[in-house]
Amino acid sequence: MQDKASARIRAHPRPAERLERTAPALARAAIIAGSLWLLSLSLTVATGSIAAVAGCVAACLLAKLHENNPLLRQLRAVFIMLAAVALAMLGVILAGWIAGRGLVAALFEPIAAFHLAEAIKWLCFSFALVGAMRILAQRSSVGGIVEVLLVASGFTVVLSAHRNGMINRPFFLGDFALSRGLDPATVLLALGCGAVLLLAALLLVEDNRRRLPYHFALFALLCLSLVGYVRSFGLPTPQMTDDLGLTGNSAQARENPFHDGENNTENKQAPVAVAVFRDDYEPAGGAYYFREGAYSQWNGYMLDFTSHPGMDRDLIPAPGAQARETVGGAGRKPVTTTIGTLVPHRSPFGLDTPVALAPAPNPNPLRFKRTWDAHSLVPQFDLNALLGMAAGNPAWPAEVREEYLRLPDDPRYGELAREITGGLRPQYAADPFAQAWAIKAHLDRNGIYSLANEHAYAEDPAASFLFGDLTGYCMHFAFASTYMLRSIGIPARVGIGYSVPAANRAGGSSLLIQAIHGHAWPEIYFAGHGWVIVDPAPQQTLVDMTTDPQNELQQLLGDMLRGDAAFEEFLAEQAGFAIDWRLARNAMLSLLAALVLAGYAVKLYRLWIPALAGRPAQHRLSYRAALDRLAAVGIRRRFGESREAFARRVGALAPALQALTAAHLAHALGGHRPGPANTGSLAGEDWRGMRRKVGAEIRAGTSAGKRLLAMLDPFSWLRAK
């Protein structure tokens, strides 16, 4: 009776069994919820994210509970999909109604209505998505793939922000990793791989499909090697940030800096470099200009880098070198900046006007591709001071001045320039700066900034722009201005580099340079002041050139680049709960080495002790030694298999094991009396002989490679049973 009662009790799942059943479902819910949360982070407010997580968990658990519901099983997959879509749409409509009508907003307050709408929208969306996905995954193995994809995409979306260099997103992860000297990308990637692996393992365990464990092991290896790759080589860098984007300073566009259609603002946020100001400086014109080079020499088609030794003597030919000609003067002030590029970059640049670039120590080679100190003489003069100044350097030879005045053989440039400058007041009519300012003002008023234009394949893109629709980007404005200035006798060139709005600095000492800031501008040489940037700024624009403020990233990268006390202090502040990775690694390695050594010690002990032990223990020790040797070559007794059956099974390899087994069992189970089976040839039980015979048979029956592995394995004895 008692047996029956206990049997009946056992029919109810014990806590451990219940846990065993529900743990995979809970783990899966947590993983999917985590990835949905990551996905929703950038799309909604915190309320929406929480609702998404709640909807996901509810969907997972409900799907698990009604796994065997016959009604649900009979439903066609199409209807489930339709129901999910309907639910998601219902959520959107309801949210729109709540947010749109004044009723809820009037009852509570507008912000509460907004949060409520977001919560409802995301709850419905995640419930519908995850519910449909779970039901499909329970039905077929293909459904499980969708699930893995969703989890993977949750991490990929976040990681894709990293691709553009936003290494600080998400902040909690970025801060955690950076304060420990890790690359956040690696941490996020490892997390993502871990989640995908865990989910795959859950699918493997729960659905009992015939996927082989080593498929999973291979998958894990792939994921691990991906993490390892990123750890060693960093993330693949998008190639397009190599050029200056809008300035066209890339290899294939060498002949034609105007490349239409290739420019877009998709990666405009991608950080290119960070500059740390060592001296106080605030630009008068509202933007920081970083000059990388200049197009100044007419090559028969357009302006290009100069090959004339007398031209552009202010440009620095190579990092570490100095400008051959500097214009100091009262109007300029020395400012030192440290610049670190985050992507491979062709040539270094410096704040206008760089006079020397000196390599600087790279505080973080994983993050910064190249670092240097740029010593610049920044303009501080009032632009009015330029009125009345002569354009061009009197020290130039005639041929250099000639070069700076060459332009396409097109009379329209001169005509337009004279028409524009014709409107100047008489006292300024011949003044170079006033003329330049008039041209700039003309372009400011009439030009339209756009990245989608059709001038690139005209014979002279600048003419096509200037005498056409006046729609183009910085390159067109810069070339058109330069040609017009040259046409009225003002030496000018096209400067290229980066222009960053001064507001971006936001009061800090570092400045983030992003892809969108790539720029080209016209420059005029004024005697005594050097090259002065007179940059047209069109009032109409068709492109959203604004960027989100990246203050945290800017400061973080600046601190990293500066490598100074502030960053060290921040690290020290975090050190309270930071892990000393080196120590941890060494401890792990030592522990591992100790384990391996202990393994070898036990292995050798078990192998050699029969030779030293006395007869009473021989049956046990000798048999165990033989089992160890078999286990080392991968042969072991199965669970529940009797020793005799095992000996028969390995009979083909080691027939002597049967005699050894019989002798061993006779002692272990037979009251330590030599049994009849052991009489005759085995009389007196030659333990040493039997042991050696088994050893010899194993040697003869296995390959050398297998024996080598068997010898090297420190824990083979653990498998002997």
Next chain:
Amino acid sequence: MPELASLETGSANSAGGEASLTAAIGVLHRLRDAVRGQVIGRDEMIELAIIALTADGHVLLEDFPGSGKTTLAKAIGEAIGDGQHEKDNDPGREAAHFIAPFRRIQFTPDLLPSDVTGAPIFDSASNAFHFRHGPVFAHVLLADEINRTSPKVQSAMLEAMGEKQVTVDNATYPLDALFFVIATQNPLDLVGTYPLPVPQLDRFLFKITMAHIDRQAELEVLDTWRDRRDNSGGAPVVSRNEILAARATIDREVAIADAIKSTLVDISRNLRADERVLQGNSTRSLVLMLPALQAAAALRGRDFVSAEDIELLLPRVLGHRLELTPGVADLGRILHDNMREPLERLAKSTLA
């Protein structure tokens, strides 16, 4: 299993017990080899029958007609000599001339108990009743289709099996000490049968369910049936007293380690706790199993019981003693599940 051809010639062992065990093993092997000559392709069944005979138990075969049951029973019976030359030294055997080496009873619904046990018959010459011995007075009895007869006859048969005696008209007649029953029942043709209830099944040491013999063995049967027909009834290879002596020796000499006993108890406890088993096996079944295990070990030339013996016998001993939960049929699976863990513990114990 080690072949022990050299056992008879014997080694220079000093222990007397060991010498007698060697002799006992020889008896079993001689009997086995003799039966093997007559019954082809049923080696396992032969071994089990000999184990049951040695363990003083009876066997229930679930089998189909024409599968060699009679041949087996007859071969065993005929291989055992009557032991006439020893009769003088055995005062308890005055009735031995009534004992046949082999008898067969075909059970039918209209059979009466006296048809099995025998009945007193009036002898007009001596003017007195004389007991006429029935077919149960035999060394080996084949009880064919035991489930086809009435419960009354079954009970008479089962008394004979359990008590080794028959009682007719208040007079009790002892059966031979060797009395060994091989009963059969057809597992499929159940119309008009009186299935044996579990307590009565308990009288049988083994219930063996058999499959057809393999192709090669079947061909061999066809090839040699003429020889075997002509040579049947060969000379006995062992005597009744030799078997009785072997029983005693094996009981005394074959060791049962404590680990074996705990394994048996653990398996029983596992089975009783299993949800698929309505009623587990009795303690008596374990007690009955011990001599069978000893016999199996001896037949394999061992002087100790080992895991192999448990694997061989446990399903046969416990199979018909378990009552399964309605709807559960997979007995083999249940036994396998519950045996694995105690057997693993037993295997590990030998290295501890």
